[in-house]
Amino acid sequence: MSNRILSGPLAPGATIGILGGGQLGRMLALAAARLGFKTHIYSNVADACAFQVSDAHTLARFDDERALEAFAGACALATFEFENVPDATAKFLATHVPVAPNARALAAAQDRLVEKHFLTGLGIATAPFVGVSDVGEASEAVIALGTPVVIKTRRMGYDGKGQAVARTPFDAPAAFESLHSVPAIAEAFVDFEFECSIIAARGRDGAFAAYDPPKNEHENHILRRSTVPAPLSPARVKDAFAIARHIAEALDYVGVLAVELFVAKGGTLLVNEIAPRVHNSGHWTIEACVTSQFTQHVRAIAGWPLGDPARHSDAVMENIIGAEADNWLSLAAKPAGLHLYGKREARPGRKMGHVTRLKRG
Amino acid sequence: MSNRILSGPLAPGATIGILGGGQLGRMLALAAARLGFKTHIYSNVADACAFQVSDAHTLARFDDERALEAFAGACALATFEFENVPDATAKFLATHVPVAPNARALAAAQDRLVEKHFLTGLGIATAPFVGVSDVGEASEAVIALGTPVVIKTRRMGYDGKGQAVARTPFDAPAAFESLHSVPAIAEAFVDFEFECSIIAARGRDGAFAAYDPPKNEHENHILRRSTVPAPLSPARVKDAFAIARHIAEALDYVGVLAVELFVAKGGTLLVNEIAPRVHNSGHWTIEACVTSQFTQHVRAIAGWPLGDPARHSDAVMENIIGAEADNWLSLAAKPAGLHLYGKREARPGRKMGHVTRLKRG
Numbered sequence: 259m260s261n262r263i264l265s266g267p268l269a270p271g272a273t274i275g276i277l278g279g280g281q282l283g284r285m286l287a288l289a290a291a292r293l294g295f296k297t298h299i300y301s302n303v304a305d306a307c308a309f310q311v312s313d314a315h316t317l318a319r320f321d322d323e324r325a326l327e328a329f330a331g332a333c334a335l336a337t338f339e340f341e342n343v344p345d346a347t348a349k350f351l352a353t354h355v356p357v358a359p360n361a362r363a364l365a366a367a368q369d370r371l372v373e374k375h376f377l378t379g380l381g382i383a384t385a386p387f388v389g390v391s392d393v394g395e396a397s398e399a400v401i402a403l404g405t406p407v408v409i410k411t412r413r414m415g416y417d418g419k420g421q422a423v424a425r426t427p428f429d430a431p432a433a434f435e436s437l438h439s440v441p442a443i444a445e446a447f448v449d450f451e452f453e454c455s456i457i458a459a460r461g462r463d464g465a466f467a468a469y470d471p472p473k474n475e476h477e478n479h480i481l482r483r484s485t486v487p488a489p490l491s492p493a494r495v496k497d498a499f500a501i502a503r504h505i506a507e508a509l510d511y512v513g514v515l516a517v518e519l520f521v522a523k524g525g526t527l528l529v530n531e532i533a534p535r536v537h538n539s540g541h542w543t544i545e546a547c548v549t550s551q552f553t554q555h556v557r558a559i560a561g562w563p564l565g566d567p568a569r570h571s572d573a574v575m576e577n578i579i580g581a582e583a584d585n586w587l588s589l590a591a592k593p594a595g596l597h598l599y600g601k602r603e604a605r606p607g608r609k610m611g612h613v614t615r616l617k618r619g
Numbered sequence: 620m621s622n623r624i625l626s627g628p629l630a631p632g633a634t635i636g637i638l639g640g641g642q643l644g645r646m647l648a649l650a651a652a653r654l655g656f657k658t659h660i661y662s663n664v665a666d667a668c669a670f671q672v673s674d675a676h677t678l679a680r681f682d683d684e685r686a687l688e689a690f691a692g693a694c695a696l697a698t699f700e701f702e703n704v705p706d707a708t709a710k711f712l713a714t715h716v717p718v719a720p721n722a723r724a725l726a727a728a729q730d731r732l733v734e735k736h737f738l739t740g741l742g743i744a745t746a747p748f749v750g751v752s753d754v755g756e757a758s759e760a761v762i763a764l765g766t767p768v769v770i771k772t773r774r775m776g777y778d779g780k781g782q783a784v785a786r787t788p789f790d791a792p793a794a795f796e797s798l799h800s801v802p803a804i805a806e807a808f809v810d811f812e813f814e815c816s817i818i819a820a821r822g823r824d825g826a827f828a829a830y831d832p833p834k835n836e837h838e839n840h841i842l843r844r845s846t847v848p849a850p851l852s853p854a855r856v857k858d859a860f861a862i863a864r865h866i867a868e869a870l871d872y873v874g875v876l877a878v879e880l881f882v883a884k885g886g887t888l889l890v891n892e893i894a895p896r897v898h899n900s901g902h903w904t905i906e907a908c909v910t911s912q913f914t915q916h917v918r919a920i921a922g923w924p925l926g927d928p929a930r931h932s933d934a935v936m937e938n939i940i941g942a943e944a945d946n947w948l949s950l951a952a953k954p955a956g957l958h959l960y961g962k963r964e965a966r967p968g969r970k971m972g973h974v975t976r977l978k979r980g
Contacts, residue, residue: 270947270959288649291672294947294959294972311652313671548906548956548977557951566954570977571931586631586655590918593927595909598631598655611655616909616931 264356264462268335268560270294273313275333275355277320277347279306281599281609282339282536285544287311289552295560300329307600308339320347330354337513337559341367341534342414358462358512358559363534366509369412370443373532380508382501383528385520386446396434399444400427406447409433411440421479423447448528450520454488456502457540459514459554462561466506467554468499469547469567472575474518474539480607484539484575486546490521498527505532514555516540538609542575543567545595545614572617583610625717625823629696629921631655634674636694636716638681638708640667642960642970643700643897646905648672650913656921661690668961669700681708691715698874698920702728702895703775719823719873719920724895727870730773731804734892741869743862744889746881747807757795760805761788767808770794772801782840809889811881815849817863818901820875820915823922827867828915829860830908830928833936835879835900841968845900845936847907851882859888866893875916877901899970903936904928906956906975933978944971 268274274290276283279301287297287308296313299306302320309315314332318325326347330336336357338348341364348361366376371389378384388399390409400407407430411420422433424444434442453476458468473488474481490498502517516537518530540551549557549565557565578589583604589596589611598611629635635651637644640662648658648669657674660667663681670676675693679686681704690712691697697718699709702725709722727737732750739745749760751770761768766788772781783794785805795803814837819829834849835842851859863878877898879891901912910918910926918926939950944965950957950972959972 267948270944271961271963284652288652288672291645291649291961292958293951294961296671296961310657310674311649311672545909548954548975562948563952568954570979583631587628587923590628590654591924593909593929597653600632600652600655600657602632614909618931 261352262354262356264335264358264561267562268295272296272334273298273332274556274560275300275329275336276308276312276339277336277343277351278339279303279308279315280339281307281601283308284311284599285541285552285597286337286339286536286555289550290556292553293556293560295556298329298333300326305602310600320344323350326351327354335559337555338364339535359515359534360510360512363509363511363515367532367534370410370531371412371441374443376508377505377529377532380504382504383526385448385528385530388444390434390442390444392439393431393434396424396430396442396444397427400424400430403444403446408445408447409437409442410445411437411442413440448520448522450522450528452488452521453530454490454498454519454521455484455537455539456498456517456519457514457537457543457551458499458502458506458517459551459558459564459567460503460506460511461558461564462512464507465564466503467564467567468502469540469543469551470569471495471498471519472539472542478607480579480609481538481577482579483577484542486542486569486573494521494525494527501527501529513558514540514551538577538612539575541597541612542573542614543569544597545616546571546573573614574617575612575614577609578611578613580604580606580608580610589613622713623715623717625696625719625922628923629656633657633695634659634693635917635921636661636690636697637669637673637700638697638704638712639700640664640669640676641700642668642962644669645672645960646902646913646958647698647700647897647916650911651917653914654917654921656917659690659694661687666963671961681705684711687712688715696920698916699725700896720876720895721871721873724870724872724876728893728895731771731892732773732802735804737869738866738890738893741865743865744887746809746889746891749805751795751803751805753800754792754795757785757791757803757805758788761785761791764805764807769806769808770798770803771806772798772803774801809881809883811883811889813849813882814891815851815859815880815882816845816898816900817859817878817880818875818898818904818912819860819863819867819878820912820919820925820928821867821872822919822925823873825868826925827864828925828928829863830901830904830912831930832856832859832880833900833903839968841940841970842899842938843940844938845903847903847930847934855882855886855888862888862890874919875901875912899938900936902958902973903934903975904930905958906977907932907934934975935978936973936975938970939972939974941965941967941969941971950974
């Protein structure tokens with residue numbers, strides 16, 4: 259069966275299906291509602307927080323073809339909030355309902371080695387890397403790349419999960435084995451000045467729009483803070499936009515795309531990874547822009563004109579992680595936009611909410 | 620039975636009940652979700668648009684005590700999106716679940732004659748008025764107030780419904796009878812420069828916060844446009860804030876309150892009416908403030924600290940009325956915040972959405 263294609267701009271009142279029911283799905287659902295759409299959330303998690311704000315939801319496994327078919331039948335269009343949708347699920351769904359972004363974008367983003375080959379194939383700079391499939395290759399990687407080396411599982415890693423560092427060639431086998439010896443990628447350590455990201459959108463008509471890049475700071479591999487604007491020259495911002503646009507066009511991408519970048523000493527931009535979805539480092543767009551990244555994604559996939567990504571204020575977004583959410587009352591007292599995701603359990607490292615503070619000029 | 624009282628700030632994860640399922644309930648539900656609350660919408664309309672974004676809903680009549688009791692049992696707190704909740708409903712509900720704003724505010728706002736007596740009792744200026752309960756009183760009212768006179772039903776009027784104008788004393792009986800001879804109020808015509816409104820909030824601790832007043836323009840008795848800031852001097856804005864605060868304190872009000880004002884020639888402020896709820900003329904706060912009126916209402920009723928009502932931009936909000944919503948694609952092309960309410964039928968005069976454009980300074 260061939261993939262289903264959206265025949266024209268999706269009229270308000272239609273239902274948009276969202277695969278995944280976490281905070282990104284929740285905020286997508288809130289944005290879709292603002293534009294007059296209904297949403298249907300599909301998740302395999304019983305108390306998925308996006309269920310709370312959607313018109314309908316399906317609780318089922320991602321390999322449940324009957325549930326997927328019913329879901330597709332209930333939606334005019336489907337999208338996802340995370341890139342680790344099984345390939346078979348994405349392909350099955352695409353034959354039943356128009357899906358954006360496309361399966362190619364998912365495939366490019368869900369395997370770190372495929373992603374890096376894709377990027378370097380476009381002539382886009384990344385950290386030096388090699389594939390690692392056994393302990394021997396792990397040792398060779400360290401010899402080839404120099405130390406330290408970061409070994410990452412090719413699939414399913416996020417927030418630092420599925421990563422290990424080898425500081426000497428002798429550490430490499432143990433680092434690889436600590437990741438359960440699954441197919442991995444070794445990346446040379448980048449001596450970067452800071453990290454930033456491009457949150458960009460591409461419409462069905464090829465229109466492209468990008469937000470000013472934030473500077474991103476991580477703690478324990480989890481995003482702690484995004485500050486916009488990042489300390490980048492206009493020329494460098496233009497370069498970063500060109501990279502994002504190049505990636506989006508190469509993938510025939512539709513929707514919001516995030517590109518994480520290292521700004522190396524001297525200013526060279528190296529792509530760290532791409533996320534075919536709305537992104538944590540773009541949450542500040544809710545307060546600081548008329549069109550948030552969530553609204554922008556809905557506009558793009560629905561075949562609407564892209565919204566204006568202009569920023570009216572400088573902003574700082576900070577995540578609320580794990581037990582920090584217990585301080586909701588003092589967080590609520592700050593003059594800032596508070597977002598709590600409706601998650602019941604504040605597990606360590608879990609993203610429970612975020613706060614965006616605007617800086618007045 | 621005595622009224623239920625909220626024992627302390629409501630923790631995220633709790634369910635807030637909202638009586639009424641129109642666009643105000645919908646936007647309240649979206650704001651509550653952002654703060655981590657679940658919502659439960661109670662409406663007597665089968666396809667109420669707020670149902671689409673709530674965690675749960677009840678479709679029942681407002682006099683269905685079993686449904687109200689079950690609703691109260693499912694919520695930690697209840698509020699409403701419109702003031703014409705039957706008095707008995709509000710009182711019944713208040714004995715089962717904490718309700719804000721209180722029944723006194725509802726009573727003061729849902730009867731135009733009671734409202735005017737309440738306001739003048741506080742020493743707040745209004746247009747001259749008299750109660751009208753038969754054709755004889757209608758004629759006397761015109762003699763007392765001069766022409767033209769606006770005769771309005773005491774209850775259930777909105778968007779110009781339940782109003783008739785008498786331009787001569789001889790018109791008065793027919794004007795009264797055109798309103799089906801229900802209890803009415805006659806108001807002297809005010810020769811005003813423009814209309815504005817104060818959207819203010821009062822917290823459970825008595826804290827008070829007000830947004831900069833917008834200038835409001837009506838067409839066919841329906842709000843067409845709100846422009847902020849209104850052309851008022853800082854001293855006049857201060858006067859208007861004081862009026863809103865006086866009203867809120869007199870009612871021991873908790874939540875967002877709207878006060879519609881006429882700015883008469885010469886600058887005198889006359890209160891036209893009060894609405895014990897979020898208000899159409901405050902929709903621009905979504906884009907132009909970090910704390911929208913909807914977020915502010917949820918903060919207030921939940922016993923949270925009030926949010927910062929500061930405005931980062933000038934703004935113009937325009938309603939999308941009736942068949943204008945058919946132009947959704949061209950509306951979507953404007954660089955503005957577009958809101959569509961998910962209503963299926965675009966009946967004449969029906970509020971289908973709104974657009975807010977920020978004006979860059």
